[in-house]
Amino acid sequence: MPSMDDDERPPFQRVAWDDVSPRRRRVTTERLVLLVGVCGLLAAFLYDVFVARIYLVGEWEVAPVEWGVLLALVGLAAYGVVPALRRPAAVRRLWGRIRSDRRLLAALGTLGGVVTVGLVGGPVLGSPTVDFLYAYQPPLGVTAKVYGASCYGEIVQGSGITRYCQGSLYYPFGTNTRGQPLDYLVIRGARPAAFVLVFTAAFVVPLAAAVGVAAGLRGGRLDDLLMTYVDVQLSLPALFAYFLGYMYVGPSLLLLLVTFGLLSWGGLARVVRSEVLQRREAGHVRVARSLGASDRYLAVHHILPNVTNTLVPAVFHLFAILVLVEAGVAFLGLSDAELHSWGTTIAEGLTTSPMAPHDVWWISTVPALALTATVVACKVAGDGLRDALDPKRGDRQ
Numbered sequence: 001m002p003s004m005d006d007d008e009r010p011p012f013q014r015v016a017w018d019d020v021s022p023r024r025r026r027v028t029t030e031r032l033v034l035l036v037g038v039c040g041l042l043a044a045f046l047y048d049v050f051v052a053r054i055y056l057v058g059e060w061e062v063a064p065v066e067w068g069v070l071l072a073l074v075g076l077a078a079y080g081v082v083p084a085l086r087r088p089a090a091v092r093r094l095w096g097r098i099r100s101d102r103r104l105l106a107a108l109g110t111l112g113g114v115v116t117v118g119l120v121g122g123p124v125l126g127s128p129t130v131d132f133l134y135a136y137q138p139p140l141g142v143t144a145k146v147y148g149a150s151c152y153g154e155i156v157q158g159s160g161i162t163r164y165c166q167g168s169l170y171y172p173f174g175t176n177t178r179g180q181p182l183d184y185l186v187i188r189g190a191r192p193a194a195f196v197l198v199f200t201a202a203f204v205v206p207l208a209a210a211v212g213v214a215a216g217l218r219g220g221r222l223d224d225l226l227m228t229y230v231d232v233q234l235s236l237p238a239l240f241a242y243f244l245g246y247m248y249v250g251p252s253l254l255l256l257l258v259t260f261g262l263l264s265w266g267g268l269a270r271v272v273r274s275e276v277l278q279r280r281e282a283g284h285v286r287v288a289r290s291l292g293a294s295d296r297y298l299a300v301h302h303i304l305p306n307v308t309n310t311l312v313p314a315v316f317h318l319f320a321i322l323v324l325v326e327a328g329v330a331f332l333g334l335s336d337a338e339l340h341s342w343g344t345t346i347a348e349g350l351t352t353s354p355m356a357p358h359d360v361w362w363i364s365t366v367p368a369l370a371l372t373a374t375v376v377a378c379k380v381a382g383d384g385l386r387d388a389l390d391p392k393r394g395d396r397q
Contacts, residue, residue: 029086030078037074041067056123065254069119069195072202079206097388104384110377111197118194121187128188128340131179136355138167139174139182139362147354149179174362176345177352182366188340189367192253192330193374196322199257205315208265212272213299217280227273230266238263242329251336256329260322271314275307282306308389316382320375327371342367 045067048054053061062070084091098104134152138144143156146165153168167174173182215226242259249255279285285302304311329335330343337344349363357364 030082033082034074034078037078038071041070041074065195065252065257068254068257069198072198075202075206076198094388098384101384101388103380104388107377107380107384110373111381114190114374114377115194115197117187118190118192119198122191125184125187127338128180128184131175133179134171134175135177135179136352136360137171137175137179138165139366140167140169140172142167142174142362145359173366174360176348176360176363182345182362185340185345186342186367186370189342189345189370192326192335192339192341193323193371195253195257196326197319199261200319200322201315204261204265204318205268208268209272209304209311211265212269213276213303214295215269216273216276217295217299217303223273227270230269233263234266236263239325239329243334246334251334253326253336253339256326256335260325264318264322268311268314268318271310272307275310276303279303279306309386312386312389313382316378316385319382320378323371323374323378342371346371 044054044062048062056062098108133150135149136144136146137149137152138146143164143166145158146163151163151165152170153166156164156166158164171181171183173186175181176185211226211230215223238260241263242256245252245255245259280298280303282302285298288298288302326335327341327343327346330339330341331347333344333347335341335344345367346364349360349365349367350357352360352363
């Protein structure tokens with residue numbers, strides 16, 4: 001029987017005596033949702049390949065990389081949404097902590113907006129139209145010189161090719177070299193960033209956490225084997241591997257996600273392993289183990305809640321790095337131009353002719369601000385969630 005002091009302990013230090021059992025349920029709600037989702041996706045994929053193309057939204061045809069992202073969403077629904085629905089009290093407590101931190105709330109809102117706009121906005125709006133007649137239109141409230149292009153807003157002064165054009169509400173963020181609206185390009189540019197966030201959250205983070213927990217809990221030869229593989233993986237630059245694949249496959253977001261997904265989780269796994277080594281000898285963990293608790297029980301109930309202080313900021317730091325990597329690769333011109341990544345648009349604003357880059361500063365500045373906001377949101381969300389998920393934190397405030 002548990003002692004009377006158990007009620008005063010944080011949840012992760014309480015031994016759930018009724019749950020400590022070597023017997024496991026083979027059919028759980030999470031597994032059932034995952035199985036149904038994977039089977040549905042597989043049926044849709046086979047129909048798309050052998051029968052007819054599938055259109056999800058409007059004329060949105062599902063590309064290979066999007067099948068991977070849809071699979072990632074199924075995994076997040078099974079092991080993210082379903083557990084949350086089964087623990088409404090814990091979700092309400094976490095939401096209360098998030099709501100009390102305005103910076104965290106704004107950061108999570110920004111990331112949620114990027115993911116939502118990236119997944120839905122692009123297919124709904126379609127590709128931005130090309131209209132060279134209205135190239136280099138300044139943003140709303142800005143007056144700039146335009147060369148050889150029409151002015152959609154009011155002409156403030158000058159004539160011919162030296163006219164000064166005032167920005168209009170029709171193009172609130174201005175236009176680029178081809179007359180494409182910057183607001184459309186920012187929305188389209190959120191798509192690769194959203195794919196990176198979803199793909200990393202669904203595949204990379206669970207893989208790194210599983211390897212780190214397994215190595216730390218089991219130790220011995222398994223620990224040596226896994227850490228040796230991590231050392232080898234960390235010695236191989238993911239960017240170099242992507243360049244090799246680029247030579248044979250060409251520009252591909254799927255190639256970028258797979259390359260960096262497979263080669264970027266080693267550092268995160270080492271962080272988790274280090275934390276597990278410190279926690280596995282704690283008193284409550286040893287008690288649970290002596291009663292026959294499985295490694296999975298120990299990991300879920302006693303280890304992972306204890307390592308959130310380190311794991312969560314590291315995960316969001318990885319998000320920020322991979323979003324920057326995707327934009328950097330696009331900036332170098334090594335990604336699919338049809339994706340309209342923020343990096344592609346930033347590079348385009350620096351190579352304008354006959355305009356100097358500082359004359360059309362908005363072309364690079366607008367997507368750069370969107371990229372910066374996303375990276376900063378990752379950093380702030382990581383630090384804020386670390387505090388919100390801390391099991392030792394009380395809710396008295």
